[in-house]
Every structure is written in structure tokens, then in C-alpha cells.
Amino acid sequence: MSLYNAATLNNRYKEKLDSYKYVIELKNIAVYQKFNNQHLKNKSNERNICEAVILFLSHLQExxxxxYRDNGCKYxxxxxxxxxxxxxxxxxxxxKIYKELYNTYNQNHGRSDVLTNYINDMNEHTSDKLV
Incomplete structure (x- = not known):
């Protein structure tokens, strides 16, 4: 994949996630009441973050x-x-946040074999290269 294609995809992913993050009406409210992560606890928009991730994972699964899916997981x-x-x-x-949100997605939206392999391969060494 060329740098141009990667940059274009990253812009699409960012737009998607940002649009999901600012959704006013939360669709998955029961999911967020169960989700608990100490690193997001102090975030005023924790529920919106969860909503954005859940919707984005649904988008990737489709x-x-x-x-596109693999790069979306990385992004x-x-x-x-x-x-x-x-x-x-x-x-x-x-x-930890990444995997907990993915597990929450799987528990509430059916297991996604399409995304599981990539997400399970993510570790400190691979993730360190992404940031």
C-alpha cells in the first residue's frame, strides 16, 4: 500500500471514529454500563468513546x-x-483498553472471527510501532 493510500484510509478512519464519538443519542447504553476500565474512568465522554469503538468495529466487520479491516484495527x-x-x-x-473494548463488542454483538485474529496478534511490540 502506498503512503498516499495509507494517509487516505487514515483520514477515512478518523472521520468515522470522530463522527461516532460525537453521536448524541447513544445506541448501546447497556453495554457502557457494564464496561469498566480504570484508564477511561476520568474521561467525561467515556460512554461516547465506547460508542465510537463499538460502531467502528461493527463498520470494520461489515x-x-x-x-481496509486490518488497517482499521491498527488505526x-x-x-x-x-x-x-x-x-x-x-x-x-x-x-488493555483496546482489547477490553473489543471483548465488550464481542459479548454484545456476536463474536467476530473476521477481526479476532488481528486483534489477538496485537501486543506491546506490534502496538509500539503504530504510535
Whole structure:
């Protein structure tokens, strides 16, 4: 994939996530009441972050292009680290948030074998290269 294509995809992912983050009417309210992560607790928009991630994962699962899905999973991690926790926590904490949100998605929206392999492969070494 060329740098231009990667930049274009990243812009699409960011627009998607940002639009989901600012949704006024939360659709998955029961999901957020169960979700609990110490690193998001002090965020005033914790529910909106959860909503954005859940909707974005649903969007990725519907995609048929594996490159788009894989890069979307990578971008989601980057977005959580840079836009949500604002580089204030170590990468391992972002990885925990990332996997907890994905597990919450799976528990409430059916298991996604399409995304599971990529997300399970994410670790401190691979995630460190993304930020």
C-alpha cells in the first residue's frame, strides 16, 4: 500500500471514529454500563468513546476488503492512544483498553472471527510501532 493510500484510509478512519464519538443519542447504553476500565474512568465522554469503538468495529466487520479491516484495527489502536488518552498512558494500558473494548463488542454483538485474529496478534511490540 502506498503512503498516499495509507494517509487516505487514515483520514477515512478518523472521520468515522470522530463522527461516532460525537453521536448524541447513544445506541448501546447497556453495554457502557457494564464496561469498566480504570484508564477511561476520568474521561467525561467515556460512554461516547465506547460508542465510537463499538460502531467502528461493527463498520470494520461489515467490510469485505481485508486490507481496509486490518488497517482499521491498527488505526483504532492509534486513535485510542493519541486522541482518547492523549499519549498520557503507557502503550500497555492502551492495549488493555483496546482489547477490553473489543471483548465488550464481542459479548454484545456476536463474536467476530473476521477481526479476532488481528486483534489477538496485537501486543506491546506490534502496538509500539503504530504510535
Amino acid at each position: 467490510e469485505t476488503d481485508p486490507i 483504532l489502536f492509534y486513535w485510542l492512544y493519541t486522541h482518547v488518552i492523549s499519549n498520557q498512558h503507557i502503550i500497555e494500558n492502551t492495549l
